[in-house]
Amino acid sequence: MSIEVSAFRWVPPFAQGYVRDLRVRWALEEAALAYQAALVDQQACASAGYRQWQPFGQVPAYRDGEVELFESGAIVLHIAAKSEALAPADEAGRARTTAWVIAALNSIEPYAQMLIHFKESRVQAESLLNRRLEPLSAWLDGKDYLEGRFTAGDLMMTAVLRELVDSGTLARFPVLDAYRKRCEARPAFGRALEAQMQVFRDNAPAQP
Amino acid sequence: MSIEVSAFRWVPPFAQGYVRDLRVRWALEEAALAYQAALVDQQACASAGYRQWQPFGQVPAYRDGEVELFESGAIVLHIAAKSEALAPADEAGRARTTAWVIAALNSIEPYAQMLIHFKESRVQAESLLNRRLEPLSAWLDGKDYLEGRFTAGDLMMTAVLRELVDSGTLARFPVLDAYRKRCEARPAFGRALEAQMQVFRDNAPAQP
Numbered sequence: 001m002s003i004e005v006s007a008f009r010w011v012p013p014f015a016q017g018y019v020r021d022l023r024v025r026w027a028l029e030e031a032a033l034a035y036q037a038a039l040v041d042q043q044a045c046a047s048a049g050y051r052q053w054q055p056f057g058q059v060p061a062y063r064d065g066e067v068e069l070f071e072s073g074a075i076v077l078h079i080a081a082k083s084e085a086l087a088p089a090d091e092a093g094r095a096r097t098t099a100w101v102i103a104a105l106n107s108i109e110p111y112a113q114m115l116i117h118f119k120e121s122r123v124q125a126e127s128l129l130n131r132r133l134e135p136l137s138a139w140l141d142g143k144d145y146l147e148g149r150f151t152a153g154d155l156m157m158t159a160v161l162r163e164l165v166d167s168g169t170l171a172r173f174p175v176l177d178a179y180r181k182r183c184e185a186r187p188a189f190g191r192a193l194e195a196q197m198q199v200f201r202d203n204a205p206a207q208p
Numbered sequence: 209m210s211i212e213v214s215a216f217r218w219v220p221p222f223a224q225g226y227v228r229d230l231r232v233r234w235a236l237e238e239a240a241l242a243y244q245a246a247l248v249d250q251q252a253c254a255s256a257g258y259r260q261w262q263p264f265g266q267v268p269a270y271r272d273g274e275v276e277l278f279e280s281g282a283i284v285l286h287i288a289a290k291s292e293a294l295a296p297a298d299e300a301g302r303a304r305t306t307a308w309v310i311a312a313l314n315s316i317e318p319y320a321q322m323l324i325h326f327k328e329s330r331v332q333a334e335s336l337l338n339r340r341l342e343p344l345s346a347w348l349d350g351k352d353y354l355e356g357r358f359t360a361g362d363l364m365m366t367a368v369l370r371e372l373v374d375s376g377t378l379a380r381f382p383v384l385d386a387y388r389k390r391c392e393a394r395p396a397f398g399r400a401l402e403a404q405m406q407v408f409r410d411n412a413p414a415q416p
Contacts, residue, residue, distance in 0.1 A: 051347075055346075066300055068304075070311070071314065074306040074311075096277065099278050099279045101282075102285075103263075105310060106279065106281055106313040110321055113322075114321075117336065128325065135265060138259070139259075139263045
């Protein structure tokens with residue numbers, strides 16, 4: 001089965017290592033599934049053909065022999081359904097993995113994005129975000145992972161928490177910062193990050 | 209199998225009809241699954257016991273004989289996995305249903321929430337939101353549903369689009385507004401909304 005994941009050919013340095021194909025690359029590395037990156041630029045993303053694959057004109061989009069998909073969360077869940085490296089085999093465990101993937105995407109990330117987009121309303125954005133990070137920190141206190149073992153939920157939560165390092169927010173939550181570092185220390189994360197960065201090095205614009 | 213869904217006993221009128229247990233009630237109505245509402249108030253939500261069920265102290269939380277869950281998106285996906293009323297039986301169709309549920313929660317709702325939370329930055333918030341609503345409208349133009357038939361993806365997308373009616377945003381996207389109305393016209397939605405509203409009528413604070 002041939003797996004293809006769309007990814008940007010190049011992005012400015014501040015976004016390198018954070019583009020969302022990283023989440024899918026990480027999941028595929030954890031599941032030990034080989035894949036090809038389908039490199040695109042902004043112009044290709046705006047094309048009608050690409051929007052049939054990714055309706056919002058973003059990355060990543062995904063296809064294998066069976067499905068054609070978009071949304072990093074849905075792709076990671078699809079991969080998790082194939083691999084016990086990313087989710088327990090039993091229904092209850094799989095459902096909880098899904099819960100944490102969606103908690104990362106809908107209970108944490110929207111508030112992280114508010115902090116990034118609305119810098120002029122930082123106090124308000126931080127207050128909204130803290131109301132989510134505090135219970136998450138309480139849940140993780142004394143635990144290595146959200147549900148006793150690494151799952152796709154930890155993968156997605158870490159991918160979201162990484163967005164908060166530069167703002168200094170995560171430094172105020174040592175439990176969450178240690179958890180992020182624990183997950184980022186996984187060899188599969190390192191391979192995924194290196195794969196994304198290598199593409200950017202290979203396609204860096206010529207220096208003037 | 210007995211299904212239990214947590215829901216607020218009462219909320220102020222502006223939130224009535226929008227609390228997120230509505231999404232789960234709607235999914236259960238589409239799937240023709242009976243359930244019990246476990247009514248809670250803010251004090252109960254803050255308790256350590258409730259946070260074992262819902263780590264962020266919110267509603268809805270869900271349990272049946274097999275799983276204990278939180279996040280409306282994860283609960284709706286769990287119900288969709290049990291019922292062809294909410295997702296096709298084949299893997300490719302199920303994966304696309306998941307993609308649209310997550311698109312609603314991570315590509316649309318965060319930007320809808322920015323508009324609601326950052327009224328003083330309305331121009332910026334509208335610009336971010338329009339960049340998502342325009343391609344969604346293009347995708348739905350000429351279609352009744354996101355994927356040719358009603359799925360959990362339409363349920364979640366409609367639940368998110370409803371949040372934009374009061375701001376006037378949806379009136380600028382006639383394709384999306386017609387789609388929302390088409391989905392809200394489903395009898396299962398009407399039953400779910402009435403079930404949430406009945407609880408609020410039953411538990412309204414005494415008038416002074």
